[in-house]
Amino acid sequence: xxxxxxxxxxxxxxxxxxxxxxxxxxxxxxxxxxxxxxxxxxxxxxxxxxxxxxxxxxxxxxxxxxxxxxxxxxxxxxxxxxxxxxxxxxxxxxxxxxxxxxxxxxxxxxxxxxxxxxxxxxxxxxxxxxxxxxxxxxxxxxxxxxxxxxxxxxxxxxxxxxxxxxxxxxxxxxxxxxxxxxxxxxxxxxxxxxxxxxxxxxxxxxxxxxxxxxxxxxxxxxxxxxxxxxxxxxxxxxxxxxxxxxxxxxxxxxxxxxxxxxxxxxxxxxxxxxxxxxxxxxxxxxxxxxxxxxxxxxxxxxxxxxxxxxxxxxxxxxxxxxxxxxxxxxxxxxxxxxxxxxxxxxxxxxxxxxxx
Amino acid sequence: xxxxxxxxxxxxxxxxxxxxxxxxxxxxxxxxxxxxxxxxxxxxxxxxxxxxxxxxxxxxxxxxxxxxxxxxxxxxxxxxxxxxxxxxxxxxxxxxxxxxxxxxxxxxxxxxxxxxxxxxxxxxxxxxxxxxxxxxxxxxxxxxxxxxxxxxxxxxxxxxxxxxxxxxxxxxxxxxxxxxxxxxxxxxxxxxxxxxxxxxxxxxxxxxxxxxxxxxxxxxxxxxxxxxxxxxxxxxxxxxxxxxxxxxxxxxxxxxxxxxxxxxxxxxxxxxxxxxxxxxxxxxxxxxxxxxxxxxxxxxxxxxxxxxxxxxx
Numbered sequence: 001x002x003x004x005x006x007x008x009x010x011x012x013x014x015x016x017x018x019x020x021x022x023x024x025x026x027x028x029x030x031x032x033x034x035x036x037x038x039x040x041x042x043x044x045x046x047x048x049x050x051x052x053x054x055x056x057x058x059x060x061x062x063x064x065x066x067x068x069x070x071x072x073x074x075x076x077x078x079x080x081x082x083x084x085x086x087x088x089x090x091x092x093x094x095x096x097x098x099x100x101x102x103x104x105x106x107x108x109x110x111x112x113x114x115x116x117x118x119x120x121x122x123x124x125x126x127x128x129x130x131x132x133x134x135x136x137x138x139x140x141x142x143x144x145x146x147x148x149x150x151x152x153x154x155x156x157x158x159x160x161x162x163x164x165x166x167x168x169x170x171x172x173x174x175x176x177x178x179x180x181x182x183x184x185x186x187x188x189x190x191x192x193x194x195x196x197x198x199x200x201x202x203x204x205x206x207x208x209x210x211x212x213x214x215x216x217x218x219x220x221x222x223x224x225x226x227x228x229x230x231x232x233x234x235x236x237x238x239x240x241x242x243x244x245x246x247x248x249x250x251x252x253x254x255x256x257x258x259x260x261x262x263x264x265x266x267x268x269x270x271x272x273x274x275x276x277x278x279x280x281x282x283x284x285x286x287x288x289x290x291x292x293x294x295x296x297x298x299x300x301x302x303x304x305x306x307x308x309x310x311x312x313x314x315x316x317x318x319x320x321x322x323x324x325x326x327x328x329x330x331x332x333x334x335x336x337x338x339x340x341x342x343x344x345x346x347x348x349x350x351x352x353x354x355x356x
Numbered sequence: 357x358x359x360x361x362x363x364x365x366x367x368x369x370x371x372x373x374x375x376x377x378x379x380x381x382x383x384x385x386x387x388x389x390x391x392x393x394x395x396x397x398x399x400x401x402x403x404x405x406x407x408x409x410x411x412x413x414x415x416x417x418x419x420x421x422x423x424x425x426x427x428x429x430x431x432x433x434x435x436x437x438x439x440x441x442x443x444x445x446x447x448x449x450x451x452x453x454x455x456x457x458x459x460x461x462x463x464x465x466x467x468x469x470x471x472x473x474x475x476x477x478x479x480x481x482x483x484x485x486x487x488x489x490x491x492x493x494x495x496x497x498x499x500x501x502x503x504x505x506x507x508x509x510x511x512x513x514x515x516x517x518x519x520x521x522x523x524x525x526x527x528x529x530x531x532x533x534x535x536x537x538x539x540x541x542x543x544x545x546x547x548x549x550x551x552x553x554x555x556x557x558x559x560x561x562x563x564x565x566x567x568x569x570x571x572x573x574x575x576x577x578x579x580x581x582x583x584x585x586x587x588x589x590x591x592x593x594x595x596x597x598x599x600x601x602x603x604x605x606x607x608x609x610x611x612x613x614x615x616x617x618x619x620x621x622x623x624x625x626x627x628x629x630x631x632x633x634x635x636x637x638x639x640x641x642x643x644x645x646x647x648x649x650x651x652x653x654x655x656x657x658x659x660x661x662x663x664x665x666x667x668x669x
Contacts, residue, residue, distance in 0.1 A: 071557040078558040084551035088573045098559035
């Protein structure tokens, strides 16, 4: 089932949670709503679920107006961050709940309910846990019960509110991959909310980045990562160094050092304007000698080599902190140590420029 | 109470004895363990206090009640006036407790599930019956419904009796016992939050299904606890009922009022016989209360099963 959200507005008192937000989610997609806390992503998800009413705007399922449909009638599966399992019911009864509350004429027989619940518990690999109480399970197991419970009613849409937010890193990663496989199997239109960019990029077909109640950018993970539309998106999708420069003669100068720039940027018309230059830590090179006209001096302040890459913290000649990531081989070749004077240059065509 | 070094103490003693010989009274957790003489003094003091103020009077009630033998005791209770008082008390409780069950649930629901203007005011108003002397609660109803009261004329013209009759007793008792159930439910429902209820809704439950299958089971022990103490107070209320009942023997005397009347008539044995019934009720209430209080606490997390989280490779 496709989801259409158009011109949604929602405020809580004086706080604007959503300001004219529209998205189209085609059938079968796995979409991430990504943003910092307070960006309105959870509110948007709850509006789609019918747990919150928008002040203005429309929600359509398969082109049919659903804005005034109650949560009960929307037939969406909702998974809560803190699981929201019925604590006084066994795992089995939790999963069976959605089937048991159906009106008598739509309710499956006890046998069918039993079979369906067992099938779902098998799907989430918890067939052994049917008679346990939620409090006897770990966080990851509880979240899988919550997922089975949501799937029991055969929803057309699956909505997940920070589904892995309360889990520790290891379990989170496992469950993430598992959800990806589940989606590949079931092809159910799914929307999940997260503030973790890695999770969004890894899991979703399409990512919608929200900030202050508005959509910053929507697109595939590749589009977002390689062609961010705004500094916010560039910033949010990874670590970044920010330099302030000025456009002059078709080049950008940072304190007199010209920076090599992607030819795609039309700088001729922006002559004399200031510009923000964003460079990711792994797209900066460290040299021991000035590397042509495009490098600037910096001093090594801190080195962390415990990890897949070596993280170097430096201070540029104009006093900014700069983070650089290089591989271990390069690190050994450079023989870096603290307080050493080096030269930094952004790799060509890999800076992100935003004119102010 | 026996002072016990406990599991940690044993482990410390066995594994860290080489650091320093451990004396339970001066060990690292000794800061929270009082010396023995303080323990004895405090415990002894508490027991003495309980003895003087609770156990002795309790024993006295039953002792006095049975002073003239079991036969006199049974006769005192079997008296028509006594039976009528018992019946009236039971009837009052039967009406008041369900009423307050509904009011309490509604108030707790309103205060924990909705945001509205004046919510704080309403929350404090629920406590009003706790703050006001029961006698004043009774006076309010006399002022409103008594012959000289605001509605007295109209009620008199329509031959409706509230004061010095059963409706007055029920009204006064309802007022006095109103907070018990609401007060018990509000913190429980607040702690339970709305997540489970929202989950029930998205799974297709109707409002009533959500209430009976999710909300109510989550607060059921707390609710029972509230019912028990509400019932105890409804049966034992004296002040408010005394003002509105008129003390008409065999008609508007509840058990507590009847006890007082008998006592004032110097009929001590009969007075204590009826009092012993109320005391028995109190003891039963206490027992039920302690069982329910333990149940209504959120169940402690049990240790996780040692079952591997098997994921499809």
